[in-house]
Amino acid sequence: MHIFHRLLPATLLCMAVPVASGQGWPHYGGDEGGSRFSPLTQINKDNVAGLELAWQYRTGAVKDNPTLKKYIDFQNTPTLMPAAAGGHLVVCDPFGKVIALDPASGTPRWTMDPKIDKTPYAGRFKCRGVEYWADDTAAPGTACAHRLFLATADKRLIALDARDGQPCAGFGVNGEVNVDILLKATFPSDGVQLTQLASPPTAINGIVAVSSFANKFKSSSSVNGAIRGFDARTGALKWAFDPLVRDAATGFEPTPIEVGGGNTWVPMTADSPRDLLFIPTAAPAPNYWGAHRPGDNRYANSIVALRASTGQVVWHFQTLHHDVWDRDVGSPPILVDIRKDGQTIPAVIQLVKTGMVFAFNRETGEPLFPIEERPVPTDTEVVGEKLSPTQPFPTKPPVLVRNSITPDDAWGFTFLDKNACRKKIESMRHGGHYEPISTRGTVMYPQIGGGANWGGGAFDPARNLLVTPVSQIPFYVQFLPRDQVDPEYAKRPEAGGPLQGPGYLGDTPYGVKQGPLMSPSFTPCTAPPWNMLVAVDMAAGEIKWKIPFGKLDKLMPVPIPLNLGAPTAGGPIITAGGLIFIGATPDNRLHAYDVETGKILWEQMAPTSAMSTPMTYEANGRQFVVFAAGGHSWYDAKGIDDYVLAYALPASVK
Secondary structure: OOOEEEOHHHHHHOOOOOOOOOOOOOOOOOOOOOOEOOOOOOOOOOHHHHHHHEEEEEEHHHHHHHHHHHHHHHOOOOOEEEEOOOEEEEOOOOOEEEEEEOOOOOOOEEEOOOOOOOOOOOHHHHHHOEEEEEEOOOOOOOOOOOEEEOOOOOOOEEEOOOOOHHHHHHHOOOOOOEHHHHHOOOOOOEEHHOOOOOOEEEOOOOOOEEOEEEEOOOOOOOOOOOEEEEEEOOEEEEEEEEOOOHHHHOOOOOOOOOOEEOOOOOOEEEEOOOOOEEEOOEEEEOOOOOOOOOOOOOOOOOEEEEEOOOOOOOEEEOOOOOOOOOOOOOOOOEEEEEEOOOOOEEEEEEOOOOOEEEEEEEOOEEOOOOOOEOOOOOOOOOOOOOOOOEEEEEEOOOOOOOOOOHHHHHHOOHHHHHHHHHHHHHHHHHOOOOOOOEEEOEEOOOOOOOOOOOOOOOOEEOOOOOEEEEEEOEEEEEEHHHHOOOOOOHHHHOOOOOOOOEEEEOOOOOEEEEOEEEEEOOOOEOOOEEEEEEEEEOOEEEEEEEEEOOHHHHOOOOOOOOOOOOOOOOOOOOEOOEEEEEOOOOOOOOEEEOOOOOOOEEEEEEOOOOOOOEEEEEEEEEEEEEEEEEEEEEEEHHHHHOOEEEEEEOOOOO
16 A cells, blocks of 8 residues: 655645756666766866765655664665656655655655565665656646656555656556566566565656566576566556577577576666667576576576567677576666767677676677687586586776686785685685686685676766776685585575575575685785776777775774775766766765766765765756765665765855
8 A cells, every 4th residue: 555645735746846858867877778977067077076965865764664774775876857747856765665855955745655565585675766757648747647667675566656656546556566476477486575676667668667686596496587568558567578598499598497587686778769678687596506507598697688669589698608606797788879980889888797898789789899709617516517618708898807816816914814815715716707616615706796786887978988886806605515504594585695604505405605705804815906996988998097996994993094995886977077976885985086087076975875876967057966875784784874965066156
């Protein structure tokens, strides 16, 4: 049941702050293609140092749910509605409550609470954003002519009138579709309880598409990772796309029907004029073990271009064959136009966890730079496992992070640290990206979180410049005999995950233990920087600059603000003012960088870390930059909170 709270009379909603066309942020990635670029220039290199806090708002998620604090991740990117849709700044809290704010003051206008099931089946609660869609067949001013789509942790798709938060009565049943029923009815469906809808839906040409997050450790028959396309007006299911090939008639070796996963857990992006929906897919289930699913397992670990109206594959590219390393395509595709060799190419850029950057013509799937299949190790100790003898490597741009490790790479603040790290690396299997997982442990480099992760990148169209945070923290994964796993602990949702205790690796002969490869002083076992902000010229395929990103004062026993790179979660935006804005570090700092050089121009301490992606817009002639600051359950657990922070130049300067 929906609970509505009216904070202003409905008559005042029509007095919304006007927002000029092209000056807002109507989608999670700014535009539907996810470029995260804004044409605004009021805040620029010359004056950004004068940014100050204009307003702040707290959603109440932490205060109202104190017993669930450890399960909360506030990773939201707000969206700004156009004037015809109310002109609201829309936020969703980790439990899916939708909040419409005045963009100039942060004053609440209305809220809608979907009242989700708050049992933490999936381990954490998050809502990264909502999706806006305008019905071009509806008469102006009619109910739900402008809609917001919300995907909830308890697997519902909800349609709201963007102006006032009322449910769209003609959509599904009383404004919602129960996706949970569809998940349970699609084979395989193990672990449906552990599944949630964390990313915003994607609306394109009258279709609203929904993906899901799934815990693929628990069973090889983890829930089917199908993408579903619903009628944006009625909620009727129009199509479903299984990201694993089941039919040999496709020309690919089919994946057994009892194998699940391959889901999309980060936002999708869209090209409405071309009727293309771009989907980044994950590994099949379970992570790290693939003896039961021979072959490449297409369309897993791929970027897939679907015909949005039908759900049919137009083209795809698999970035990793037969994944046993949890190298999901874990960043949103970025749709941009790139000027290269005198031509303007409609491109899609796909960042992947290895730190590689793949780029394609988004109409044809033709690579912008050659991609080579190179030999990789196949000498696995896993009975029945057959690894791919080659993997794809783009020739340009170069890999954004270090991509191999040996004992000689061991590092530490002291000789004792360095020596301990050397012994750890020597004791484990080590090498490049694709060393098979082993019972003595295998060093993963970079970590399973990337390289690039869900925060993804931003693109400056004037400079053909891609900017993204990347991690190069060493990691390890180790197979364990099942009898070495605590059966009671293994029942917990987090069991087997990073920084957690061992858990069962699905219905395999193994348990799994994984985590960062750290020295006795709890620093990474390789030399800093451990995280970077990197800028790539996508026309030339060259790295333009890279800088350490994130200070360590909050993560060290002695709070020394060493700029050696700290773990990141979230991504950047770029503005025509020549600025990169990003939070994404656990040191409570918000940052603005010069897009040309990577020089820091503004730094602000927030009440807690902003492990999210910011956005920017103009309201009442004033440009605002907004961050969701809520800490992180892994990196900043003590800082869990729910701030929305809006920064602007002093009113007298605008």
